[in-house]
Amino acid sequence: MNQLQSMRVFVKVADLGSFVGAAGALDLSTAVVTRHVADLEARLRVRLLNRTTRRLSLTESGATYLERVRHILDDLEGVEQMVVARNQEPVGTLRVVAPVVFGLHSLAPVVQSYAERYPDVMPDVTLADRHVDLVEEGFDVGIMVARQMRSASIVTRRLTTGYMTVCATPAYLEQHGTPTRPEDLLTHPCLSRPAEQGSDEKVFTGPDGEVRVRPTNAIAANNTEMLRQFALLGMGVAILPSYLIGRDLASGRLVPLLGDYHLPKIEITIAYPSRLHLPAKVRTFIDHLVAHFQQTEAQSRDPRAMTPVRSAGRSPVAGAPVYADDLPVSALPPVEGARPLRKPSRGHVAAPSPI
Template sequence: MDRLRAYEIFATVVAKGSFTRAADALDTSPANVTRYVNELEAHLAVRLLNRSSRRLSLTEAGQALAERARAILDEVAETEAIASSAALSPRGRLRVNAPVSFGSLHLAPLWPRFLARHPEIELDVDLVDRIVDLVGEGYDLAVRISRAGSQELVARRLAASRNIVCAAPDYIARRGAPQTPADLLNHDCIGYSGAATADEWHLADESSQPHTVKVPCVMHSNNGDTVRAAALAGLGIIWQPSFLIGGDLRQGRLVPLLPGYRMADIDVLAVYPSRRYLSAKVRVMVDFLAEAFRGTPPWDRDS
């Protein structure tokens, strides 16, 4: 059995939803399509498709294979293009992972421009607030917010974001503004449990001396938007990255606190599996994002 041909036929059956339509698309016979799918199932010793007289449906194994088969076929096409042409046109499906808030606020507005520039790329964006396994879960690229890269992955720094301690004006009017990190002990704070230490806030003064405070928290959340909403409602003091609260600070809905102290910045990174030959679709995406965030990032601009 030609396994690459079998993957191509199986992926086309899944895309077309029919053995007959797949045969038409591949300019072959339905019997040949059926034979390849049957041989693939026999080779793998698992059923890939549930068949009825009216419709086809993927089994769990079929769903997993369909996703990987599509990625394999894209890689083969790009490999052939590398061998046959010095100038590769980026094409195929590009699976991108990013955190929910950052992806919604700062990546979503960029996608129309990227697709207009690269019309042969099919963009598949998945927003989740966890560290995904790029290779195991079939992603080509991830945008991560981190203070460090990864030894297993290639990382390119796109921008930085400041972490800022702040509160709403009505909270400050009621409770006053802390002047030193130690003053936080007498305030209501909202902890971001997505950080390693939600209750321990680490700051440095102008002499770079560290100050660590275990703050009293009236609320915790692992979602930055929820922490932000609580602060806007006057519930307490927070720290969050400027990519999330930059607009609130510019509009005065949140007020920065603790002048003379600051938290460590975090990096916005593009990460992808280490490969000897970087695929064209990943390369153009990384270059595009680096261009979009060059200079002062949009969340730290005055307007």
């Protein structure tokens, strides 16, 4: 029998846990499905499945073989799909879901530039801070912030990395003093979302290693944009994601604090249902997203962007310099000797605010 087909049959039997179920899914007879698996075992001289009257289970060798075969079949499908996709144009509705704050502050520019490049695709963006089942709810692409998704039918890919920033208004710092160490937060009202595990402990890494503090929140809120508004009103020291407050730091409305310490990074990933038969609209949007944020990261690593920047109309607060790598590229003042950014041409990936 055809070895490649036998591999496909074996994967289907393993996924469904049944010869009968695999036969129905593949439109084959149960006898043919059984024969394919038996031929594979004979060829490999090893048992891949344990069979009882009640159920099937993978042997240790079967589990190892399944994992490798799945990758081989996925790669083969990907090659065939790539060849076919060259003659396909991205068209139709593209359903995208993303967390509310990240979507509002970082997603609009990339959706706009994608829509310009592929006018036959209509982006349909949903913002939600709940768990989303991409397959069941019919989304083509999902963006996840600090959340893992494990499913055989879902593929994930790193998009970018975010950073939590401790900050406050100049007026608040003038009145209450400027924290210089994580322990100083214990004497200030703080504005941050509680950790998902139910603990408010913050873990900083600094010159002397790890520092754990449990600051007292001044107010409870389940949305970081609301916490940003409270911070701008001078209600306390805020701990907020960099993609949310870039413009506030650039304008001097907020001042970054604890420059010698950092909090754990925020991993931002793309998720989409299976790489098999990926529509051109999905493939091109994912590529566009990745290129967009890769350009952002490259610019944020540019040494020229590491010079301190004075806030417009304000003097920096003592001990709290503002660095250009915390700010949106469009908000940076000119760097002496640097060439101005060129206006992006149609379809070019514009530089978004860094995470």
